[in-house]
Amino acid sequence: MKSESKIDPRILEEILKFSRNVIDAPKLVSAPDEISMEVTPHDIVQEIDKTRLLHYRSLTEKQHKTPLLISYALINRYHILDIQPEKSWVRNLLLQGFDIYMLDWGSPTSMDKYLDFDDYVNGYLDSSVEFIKNESSSEKISLQGYCTGATIATAYITLHPESVKNYVATAPVIDGWRDTTVISNLAKHMDVDKMVEIVGNMPPEFMYYCFSVLKPFEQGIEKYVNFFKNIDNKKFVDSFLRVEKWLGDTPPIPGELFKQWIKDIYQDNLLIQNKMFVGGSHIDLKKITMPIFTQVAVGDHLVSPECSMPLHYAVGSEDKTLRMYPTGHVGMIASSLSQTKVLPELGKWLAERS
């Protein structure tokens, strides 16, 4: 008796098509070096050490009076906020008539290992704010912090509330004990003193490891299967490669800053308890009294909503708004949802106060 295996010919066709795509990929895909990450035209208006202050060129005739400074995260580079024209956070805000500045923290080297929270908050961020105030002749600016950049921005506005008119906290890292992500679990068990003493700066390899344990099979398999399936779709491939290039560009974090970061936020959770000090000054969240807009992503697996939301309840502001979006950490800032929902809501809120 003959046994007959029945395989649907459409399945075979799919397998053959996928194999062809894998073979054709090198001909269809650009090398990472060929992709420029600078999308929206800008000028570098200030450079201090390795940091750069970017001023984006206006895309509208009329602009809102108050400029907006974006304090990007310490992990990876600011390019994700301007990853491609149709998903660009920066471009969208420019088209809504905002005057946008971005603080690029640069790539610290071994000699920057002693840079600490004080240098970032009262040094680089404060210098940028002062520069923008002078250049725009504004007494106050609007400040947006994203992820770890929001922690730095939060510390800044408690110490310099006179300079900030509006505060936008996007996925801010605030309450380390409530954070339910894998990152916080690793951070809580880390001997950060030893790491900084021996290695100096937080090495990018450590960050790559942290990324690799976040949804490892979705990110490590499914993502690439989809890439090969869509190899003929130029738009998809371009978007994929840009995000991949951004993911691979992880600068080290200065040792002293990293040490205080892990201890004060994840291990001792001092910020939300109003027990944190930066450069000898007390960080009291109740001192935040300006309008504040907190944006949280429900599916955020890097900074869980439970870690971000406490900021909304801890500040002294009367004019405060909390918005939750059905997306992830990156989806909130660089996706079609961010263009159609997150940014219009933010733009409306900011315009009414700028």
Add this chain to the structure above:
Amino acid sequence: MSSKPQALASVGPMRAFASNAKKISTELIEINESLIGFNQFVTEYYKQLAETWNVAQKKVNLKVPDVPHDVEQIDSFKRIWIDIFDNDFTELFDSVKFGENYGKLVSKELELTKHWNNISNVILQSANLPSKEEIDEVYKELHSLKKRVTKLEIELKKVNKK
């Protein structure tokens, strides 16, 4: 080395060579001790991964018979496999037992790096080059000087404004 006959016998570069060789040997012995600890935690690390993999695979095997035999069966199977594996591994990475072991593993890895740094320092010093600690001192001093200059510049701006 202070007595005259000893000093006479160990004068010159050979004296430094002997002392450096001793330092490097000590570091190599200590590396072995750290390596034993490292192996213990790395074994536990892979044990946890392997156990989680086995449990997840069993869950997938139980679900496989429910996958309909149609054109989408490969995609359906892949979805089930990825969902179960991601859930189980995230649960592992979120657990205290993983966090603790991973923390100890990294700590041992850092100890190994420290021994390597110490050996490098001996070699650097034998070549009359500054050690890592000495370079760190320079970095620290630079950082402190930059801070002082920035503060002075701010003060100067305030005075000029008045």
